[in-house]
Amino acid sequence: MTDMKTILADEARRIADIARTAGLDFFETRFEVVDFDTMQQIAAYGGFPQRYPHWRFGMEYEKLRKQHVYGLGKIYEMVINNDPCYAYLVADNSLTDQRLVMAHVYAHCDFFKNNYWFSKTNRKMMDEMANHATRVRRHIDRYGFESVERFIDGCISLDNLIDPYVPFMRRTTDPRSMPSADQMSDSRSVERDVVRFETKPYMKNWINPPSNIKKQRDDLMKEKAASRRRLPERPVRDVLQFLIENAPLEDWQADILAIIREEAYYYAPQGQTKIMNEGWATYWHSKLMTTRILTDDEIITYADHHSGTVAMAPGQINPYKIGVELFRDIEDRWNRGRFGKEFEECRSLEEARKWDKKLGLGRDKVFEVRRIHNDVTFIDEFLTPEFVERFKMYQYRYDPTTRRMVVVNRDFEKIKAQLLFMLANHAQPYIYVVDGNYANRGELYMAHKHNGVDLDIKFAAETLKNVQRLWKRPAHLQAQINDEMFLFTFDGNQSQQQRVHADLPRPAHTL
Amino acid sequence: MADRADGLMHERNPAAMSLKIDKDHQRFRQIVKGKIRDDLRRFLTRGELIGKEGKNLISIPVRGVETPHFRYGSNNDGGVGAGEGKPGDPASGGDGSGQAPGGSNPGNHIMEVEVTLDELADILGEELRLPRIKPKGKHTITSERDRYSGIRQTGPESLRHFKRTYRSALRRQLIAGNYDPKNPRIVPIRADRRYRSWKTVLKPQSNAVIVYMMDVSGSMGDEQKELVRLEAFWIDAWLRRNYEGIESRYIVHDVRAAEVDRNTFFHLREDGGTKISSAFKLCRQVLESRYDPQEWNVYVFHFSDGDNSSESDSRECCRMLKEHMLKNINVFGYCQVASAYGSGNFINVIHEHLDNLDNVITSRVNTKDDIYDSIKTFFSKGR
Numbered sequence: 068m069t070d071m072k073t074i075l076a077d078e079a080r081r082i083a084d085i086a087r088t089a090g091l092d093f094f095e096t097r098f099e100v101v102d103f104d105t106m107q108q109i110a111a112y113g114g115f116p117q118r119y120p121h122w123r124f125g126m127e128y129e130k131l132r133k134q135h136v137y138g139l140g141k142i143y144e145m146v147i148n149n150d151p152c153y154a155y156l157v158a159d160n161s162l163t164d165q166r167l168v169m170a171h172v173y174a175h176c177d178f179f180k181n182n183y184w185f186s187k188t189n190r191k192m193m194d195e196m197a198n199h200a201t202r203v204r205r206h207i208d209r210y211g212f213e214s215v216e217r218f219i220d221g222c223i224s225l226d227n228l229i230d231p232y233v234p235f236m237r238r239t240t241d242p243r244s245m246p247s248a249d250q251m252s253d254s255r256s257v258e259r260d261v262v263r264f265e266t267k268p269y270m271k272n273w274i275n276p277p278s279n280i281k282k283q284r285d286d287l288m289k290e291k292a293a294s295r296r297r298l299p300e301r302p303v304r305d306v307l308q309f310l311i312e313n314a315p316l317e318d319w320q321a322d323i324l325a326i327i328r329e330e331a332y333y334y335a336p337q338g339q340t341k342i343m344n345e346g347w348a349t350y351w352h353s354k355l356m357t358t359r360i361l362t363d364d365e366i367i368t369y370a371d372h373h374s375g376t377v378a379m380a381p382g383q384i385n386p387y388k389i390g391v392e393l394f395r396d397i398e399d400r401w402n403r404g405r406f407g408k409e410f411e412e413c414r415s416l417e418e419a420r421k422w423d424k425k426l427g428l429g430r431d432k433v434f435e436v437r438r439i440h441n442d443v444t445f446i447d448e449f450l451t452p453e454f455v456e457r458f459k460m461y462q463y464r465y466d467p468t469t470r471r472m473v474v475v476n477r478d479f480e481k482i483k484a485q486l487l488f489m490l491a492n493h494a495q496p497y498i499y500v501v502d503g504n505y506a507n508r509g510e511l512y513m514a515h516k517h518n519g520v521d522l523d524i525k526f527a528a529e530t531l532k533n534v535q536r537l538w539k540r541p542a543h544l545q546a547q548i549n550d551e552m553f554l555f556t557f558d559g560n561q562s563q564q565q566r567v568h569a570d571l572p573r574p575a576h577t578l
Numbered sequence: 579m580a581d582r583a584d585g586l587m588h589e590r591n592p593a594a595m596s597l598k599i600d601k602d603h604q605r606f607r608q609i610v611k612g613k614i615r616d617d618l619r620r621f622l623t624r625g626e627l628i629g630k631e632g633k634n635l636i637s638i639p640v641r642g643v644e645t646p647h648f649r650y651g652s653n654n655d656g657g658v659g660a661g662e663g664k665p666g667d668p669a670s671g672g673d674g675s676g677q678a679p680g681g682s683n684p685g686n687h688i689m690e691v692e693v694t695l696d697e698l699a700d701i702l703g704e705e706l707r708l709p710r711i712k713p714k715g716k717h718t719i720t721s722e723r724d725r726y727s728g729i730r731q732t733g734p735e736s737l738r739h740f741k742r743t744y745r746s747a748l749r750r751q752l753i754a755g756n757y758d759p760k761n762p763r764i765v766p767i768r769a770d771r772r773y774r775s776w777k778t779v780l781k782p783q784s785n786a787v788i789v790y791m792m793d794v795s796g797s798m799g800d801e802q803k804e805l806v807r808l809e810a811f812w813i814d815a816w817l818r819r820n821y822e823g824i825e826s827r828y829i830v831h832d833v834r835a836a837e838v839d840r841n842t843f844f845h846l847r848e849d850g851g852t853k854i855s856s857a858f859k860l861c862r863q864v865l866e867s868r869y870d871p872q873e874w875n876v877y878v879f880h881f882s883d884g885d886n887s888s889e890s891d892s893r894e895c896c897r898m899l900k901e902h903m904l905k906n907i908n909v910f911g912y913c914q915v916a917s918a919y920g921s922g923n924f925i926n927v928i929h930e931h932l933d934n935l936d937n938v939i940t941s942r943v944n945t946k947d948d949i950y951d952s953i954k955t956f957f958s959k960g961r
Contacts, residue, residue: 108599118600125606126643128599129691223919225883384660463669464656471758472669486658498648521651529646544648 072542075100075156079169085359089228090434091351093176094190095151098169100158106142107131109155114147114332115196119203121219144168148179148337150190163365164372169358174351177437178344186293186442187234199326206319218320221533222327227308227327227495231335245283251503257287296577298503306513306534307331308502314537324537336355338493339532346390347437348573349377384460392458396431397436442490450486452479488519496522498544501518502574511538512574515546522546524555529558545574610691613640614698615705621698622953623946635692642687656885660675699819702812710820717802724776733773734771742772785910786821786875788814789864791857793882794848797919805915805943806881807844812953813879813911821875827864833887837864851887853923854880854924855894862902869949871906878903878910879956883917892924896931899938909937911956 079098086093101109111128112118112496134140154172156165178187189195207215230552245263261283266274277535303309307328311321337344353373361369377388400406413419440448455477462485466473476482488494502512511534515522527544534557535542541558545567552567614621621638626675626849627778659669693701702708727740747766752758754924790810792798818824828843829835835856861878886892904910914925923938931939941952 111599111602120598120602120605122602122605122609123645124599125602125604126689128603129606133692219672220645224647227647227649379660384658458660459662460658460660460665461669462656463659467666469668472657472659474663474667474669475656476665482658485656492648496650497647508781515648523649523651526649528648530648533646 071158072100075165076164076465078162079164082166082169082355082360085355086170086351089351089355089359090430093152093173093180094149095402096154096173097151098154098156098172098479100156101336102158103135103141104132106145106157107135108147110142113195114145117200119200119219120207120214121223123223132357137547141278144171144461146172146175148185148188148190148333149191149193152176152179153193161263161368163361163368166360166365167356167369167372170355171348174348175344177341177351178347181438182336182343182441183439184339188333188336189329195329197332199330202322203502206323210319210382214256215319215323217397218323219327221536222324224533225307225310228304228498229308229331229335230304231332231339231492233305234332240568254288257284257291260287261349268439296309298453299500302499302501302514302576302578304331304497304499306498306500309503310537313503315539316537336441337442341493342379342386342390342393342442342490343440343445344390346394349387349391349395350433364508373519374478379458384458389458393445393454394433394436396451396454397449397557398433400429401432402427402429404428419526443487446486446490447485455482457478496520499576499578501545501576501578505506505543505574506572508540510541510543511535512543512545512576514578515544516578517547521548524548525562528555528562531555532562535559582879598851610640610643611697611701612692613643614638614693615639615701618701618705619947619950622949634695636695636698638698639694640689640691645693654775683782695815699815702816702953703819706950706956706958707829708954709959722778725779726774726776728775728777729772730775731769731772733775737773737774739774743770746770746772758831771952772894785823785825785873786817786877787825787827787865787869788817788877788879789827789829790843790862791829791831791835791861791878791880791955792843793852793854793857793880793885794830794846794847795852795885797852797883797885797917798915799917800847802883802915802917803844805946805949806913808946809881809913809943809949809952810844810879812949813854813956816953816957817877829857829860829864831860835860838906852882853891854882854899855891858895858903862898865903865906878906878907880910880912882912882914882924883919884914884922885917885919886924887925889923891929892927893931895924895930896927899946900932900935902933904937907937909956910941912938913938913943913956915939915944 075098079096083096108128109116110131111122111124118124125173131140142311143157144154146152152172152175154168156168160168166321169249181187203215203219214240239248254537261280261281263275298313306323311324311328316324337401356369357375373420377385377391379388385479402425403422404410404426405419405422410419410422436445436449456479459477460476461474461484462482463472464475465471497516497518499514499516500511501514504510505512513534515527527546531542534544539559541556544555546553546555553564554567554571555562555564557563588761617640617668626681663669674845742778743766744764747764748757749772750767750770751764792803792806814824826837826840826899829838830838830843830846830848831852831854832848833856837860857880865871865876865878872883886895899910912925912928917923928938928940939956939959941948941955943949943952
């Protein structure tokens with residue numbers, strides 16, 4: 068007796084083999100068959116069957132359920148970056164859909180395994196999430212549901228204050244281990260930093276007067292000493308880590324904050340590679356399905372559902388579509404040699420159109436791209452004017468007079484800049500801790516690095532309260548609003564804001 | 579590659595899963611209700627709720643449920659889209675609604691949640707600290723009814739649930755492996771049998787009637803009517819939450835009174851003078867003809883701008899209330915809405931004559947914001 072489960076298991080094996088033959092390299096992948104409601108629950112939990120108790124998962128669940136009820140969206144696939152990779156199939160989908168999902172999933176899984184930005188993620192996150200749940204439950208048992216929940220609420224409010232590049236940095240300046248080793252080499256490093264112009268020995272005292280050298284040396288020493296007293300030593304974007312290390316937290320609070328931070332870092336690469344990851348998966352499911360997997364009678368169903376995934380609603384851009392088309396574009400360009408100095412400098416349109424050096428490098432190139440890029444570098448490197456034109460992309464802006472979004476231009480550079488802006492730090496503002504002992508009063512001073520867009524003041528004031536609750540002492544946020552620099556403060560009782568002026572004490576660092 | 583476990587199929591037990599998210603979901607609902615409570619004053623003034631009934635879902639915008647983050651403000655309203663259009667053309671799919679295309683719009687921080695009117699009435703009750711109404715008289719006796727709503731493994735054969743029995747037998751045979759699809763013979767054994775079981779539900783048998791009376795004389799404008807509509811809607815919602823069966827009667831009056839249906843009540847625009855006693859007379863007739871005070875909890879609400887034609891008519895009203903009506907009704911509520919024309923004297927007459935009676939309750943509603951307090955005044959005694 069062959070039931071659906073056996074059929075699906077056979078299919079999964081067959082498609083895995085096809086995918087491997089095509090060059091994909093993925094973790095062992097386990098599929099689970101779930102009903103749609105379970106799927107929604109798992110989706111609400113961010114893909115995991117176990118999370119710590121928190122109402123926002125319930126909120127997420129309600130949203131998904133409503134979407135489903137109103138027919139606004141249906142979750143087809145879900146895959147977790149883990150080794151082994153876990154993926155979910157919705158039980159009542161047709162076999163064609165399941166095949167499509169499987170092919171898609173294997174490509175995601177290949178991306179998780181091989182993309183550099185995922186290389187530092189915990190591959191045992193399934194277990195880790197379950198551990199987090201247990202730890203939080205234990206804290207709840209000990210310290211009460213409400214106090215833990217309130218604390219989590221505060222932490223969640225800050226969970227975008229991370230630095231996605233931190234996992235890739237080698238920490239040469241761990242503030243705790245530094246001092247002794249650093250002091251030893253202080254004089255030597257100062258000596259290295261002192262500016263001496265190259266000179267003949269007999270000119271030495273005139274070109275580099277000893278008094279000047281001494282002054283430089285003293286200044287540098289002073290600065291070094293001052294910077295050692297600064298907390299943090301340099302502006303810190305990993306605000307969560309800074310709080311874990313320096314805020315007066317109870318053990319359980321530090322533990323919860325660390326959990327939230329770890330989960331934020333786990334999800335960060337998925338935010339950094341949304342377009343690429345979906346594009347890659349779509350590129351492969353379409354390639355594998357149409358060349359190797361589908362039977363003749365499935366082609367219509369497949370085409371229908373595939374076009375559903377990559378459809379661009381009028382006016383919108385769909386990451387699946389942009390991603391897959393960019394990958395195809397790259398493959399085509401490298402196959403035909405449409406890149407490099409020679410091609411760029413070709414001024415004849417006719418020649419450029421026919422350009423084909425039959426290099427056949429496309430396949431290698433797309434694999435290379437999926438290994439080293441993230442969305443920002445992907446768009447930066449591979450978005451071409453021709454591509455923007457082909458997909459009729461435009462930049463839009465809110466027009467206050469008509470109170471709606473209007474097309475502002477179709478200029479390649481502007482569109483690219485706008486896209487990059489939206490992708491950089493996935494549309495989250497850059498917030499730094501610039502002083503952990505502001506005005507020598509133990510107050511926390513944070514600063515927003517302004518890059519053209521203001522912070523939402525209302526939200527910032529609310530969020531600042533949550534920062535203060537962790538820091539206990541007053542918390543400040545410096546932010547540029549309407550071209551003026553403001554300082555927002557919450558001291559535990561009341562919020563206030565003021566213009567930054569010369570009489571205010573200066574923080575340890577400026578951005 | 580032989581040791582790879584590609585395509586290993588797992589089935590997750592949905593029952594075990596659902597429990598966990600249910601807790602989070604319930605907690606979320608609880609938080610939402612808390613937010614609604616905080617904003618209740620505002621919801622009470624929302625006219626579009628009118629017409630909803632107990633189990634109807636109401637979509638309510640709730641502020642501040644989602645956790646605040648540092649995020650970009652509204653001058654981030656730009657993005658990249660794709661499609662036709664010259665510079666200056668609307669960027670959305672042509673509906674011009676101002677909805678941002680693309681996923682970059684931060685949205686307006688407001689979340690729509692759905693609650694039933696019953697839940698909303700409960701929140702109203704909790705927030706206003708309204709006591710549950712204690713129905714009067716001997717008719718607070720509850721009636722028992724048996725409802726067949728469950729399944730159990732023992733019971734009389736007459737209640738055997740054939741389908742369930744069959745299903746559990748089938749399941750058992752499938753698991754045991756002695757089910758043959760070519761020869762599907764299902765033989766239930768004792769343990770497979772399932773029986774219907776019943777639960778006794780207690781139903782309070784209290785009935786209530788609400789008589790709404792409204793002054794529709796020339797001085798009652800649309801604004802006043804809107805206030806009455808809202809006030810009446812919430813009175814209705816709260817009472818319906820407290821009684822099983824509720825009947826509503828509607829009376830309008832100027833110098834004459836007439837009984838009308840609900841729709842007419844709220845939309846009728848009359849003209850002319852005011853004689854409140856006409857309405858009270860009709861109300862008395864209605865109550866005496868059909869609603870035995872021993873059987874019914876009676877609520878009478880009168881809405882007016884307090885401008886009666888003569889002082890003597892006002893006194894007549896009070897007399898009528900005192901002598902004939904008040905002893906039979908739970909609450910007489912008089913709600914006076916502010917009007918640009920009237921003297922608004924009726925409320926004073928009531929105070930003068932009926933002040934010592936505790937089932938006479940008056941309130942003034944000048945703006946929509948007063949509805950909150952008015953409702954509280956009417957029901958805080960739990961009658």
